[in-house]
Amino acid sequence: MSVKMNLNCPIPQLDFDRITLGHGSGGVLTHKLLDSGVFDLLSNEILDKKHDGAFLNLEGEVAMSTDSFVVNPVFFPGGDIGELAINGTVNDLAMCGAIPKYLSLAFIIEEGLLMQDFWNILVSIKAAAERAGVKVVTGDTKVVERGKGDQIFINTTGIGTIHPKAKISDTHIKTGDKIIVSNSIANHGIAIMSVREGLEFETEILSDTCALNEPVLQLIENFADGIHVMRDPTRGGLGTVLAEIAKDQKIGIDIAQTTIPVEEQVNGACELLGLDPLYVANEGVFITIVDGSIANEVCEQLKVFDTCAKASIIGEIVDDHKGQVIIQSAIGGRRVVNMLPGEQLPRIC
């Protein structure tokens, strides 16, 4: 929970403590809900117009990305659904080489949601949007009957302008390129799973949810067309993303297990739960495939950011086993990394 922010943004005085179907009617109750502090909290000169649509000024090429968030539980160690919804779409835009600018925000609320929970989520949204430097410019609120939803689902759709130096495309990948992962993997999935399974660890495992636009855009600024691909391994994890790229581009990928950063505790939890960290979701990690000649420098520049402290070169593009990812295990064996076949952890984001 966003306890820190709540101290600065106490919930307004209201004559209701739960959200009802009427709050989704489009009538007086909807206005009451939005005017209770929602608009004030997220205020900016575009949203303040309160029109059904937002008027934006954009220059240059534009990227658009959408994501719905259905994570369960909505509050988890290291974050909540509100923060996740902002960071997730910000990161999808950053992966396109775009500077995230504007977000829409749409709620589907199950009737009975505590206003205190909704408020905590909103405060978290506000803080995450400020950190990422994006504006929430338009929104929508629907309410469904009890048992027809699950507390709250959030859709964010984002617009960003493409960084003029970005030359990102899977087709730019070539043999000798290096693969870099920006931080330790599998934290988000394990943070969620540990709550669901009631696991306790010596120190709590926290979700890695964070906005990655700052480190990503600095790489583009400094290395331009040396950066060939960026991708955030969320659902499906690192393994699925790499397997996708290998298959789609018909290239061979070699990775080495010992170079992939995984926190000791996360590794332990994965063993306990029978999960392979390669397939566990991340919400604050990206991979980038870069020209081999700049890989070390990219890694060093990333490590300057707290959110990329464990950046590591984990493998390379090879002129062999096209369409496949091969991992060299810690004890020396080699095996194929396939896409996640089904659902490992449902409702992780």
Added chain:
Amino acid sequence: MSVKMNLNCPIPQLDFDRITLGHGSGGVLTHKLLDSGVFDLLSNEILDKKHDGAFLNLEGEVAMSTDSFVVNPVFFPGGDIGELAINGTVNDLAMCGAIPKYLSLAFIIEEGLLMQDFWNILVSIKAAAERAGVKVVTGDTKVVERGKGDQIFINTTGIGTIHPKAKISDTHIKTGDKIIVSNSIANHGIAIMSVREGLEFETEILSDTCALNEPVLQLIENFADGIHVMRDPTRGGLGTVLAEIAKDQKIGIDIAQTTIPVEEQVNGACELLGLDPLYVANEGVFITIVDGSIANEVCEQLKVFDTCAKASIIGEIVDDHKGQVIIQSAIGGRRVVNMLPGEQLPRIC
């Protein structure tokens, strides 16, 4: 159901007939679902890139709008949730004076949804997008457990470019302006309600769901700054929208009940259900507030469109009872029209 289109777009051969949690995993099953025909059906040069984000070219000022659709039932007389999701966002953009261009499309599916139903919804989305001249450029699919959703929820977020002649703003309203409603009201709400309540009528009452960008943009093209306001009275209906405008702009609005087009059968159903058509949702109607001198001409131009056949001047802005809407009833009495207080018909869109 979109029976007509299904003949042209038969569901592909699949080895599954229901959507499972795995289809939302981001792994192999998600790819299988999307590659089963979803991408082919909605194909365009931007979506085909299959990146997490879409790359767009936009010129001029831009509008953005978002809406989640949770209508129950998902198939209803005259439409379905897919068509509604396209038309709803297209219309929100049109109300901003924008030419709708690009949509994102995000599904939250309850596990167990029949693939045939999903396919019918997709086909309907395709047809609606084609009719409105918009492209679906990016998307997202999440699956939640049975009992944590309700078949399917859809979010669409749209981007459009502002028509260069559009000068739409509530602040342009002035005394003497006329209020025009583009077609008969209350059809959508009553179509939904009649299914839920098992009502039968001599001829079936159909939802009015349709895209309004064509008539709206023609008005802007022809009358430019003579068009002061456009608004689509969806949730909350005509009464709520007018009451909102009167309150926000501190202006007086007079309307006459006899001039408001309502189909006889819809009127009858409203009486039967104890509903006031003024508060029943529409999905293919807009109101416009225009300079008094052009009102008749606006009305005539609208009537050329099938979707605006019943366009009618229903009232005017007066220099009296500021902040209030007063309706003159058929038998001559006058009463205040307030906003819909709570939820009249939940999950109407």
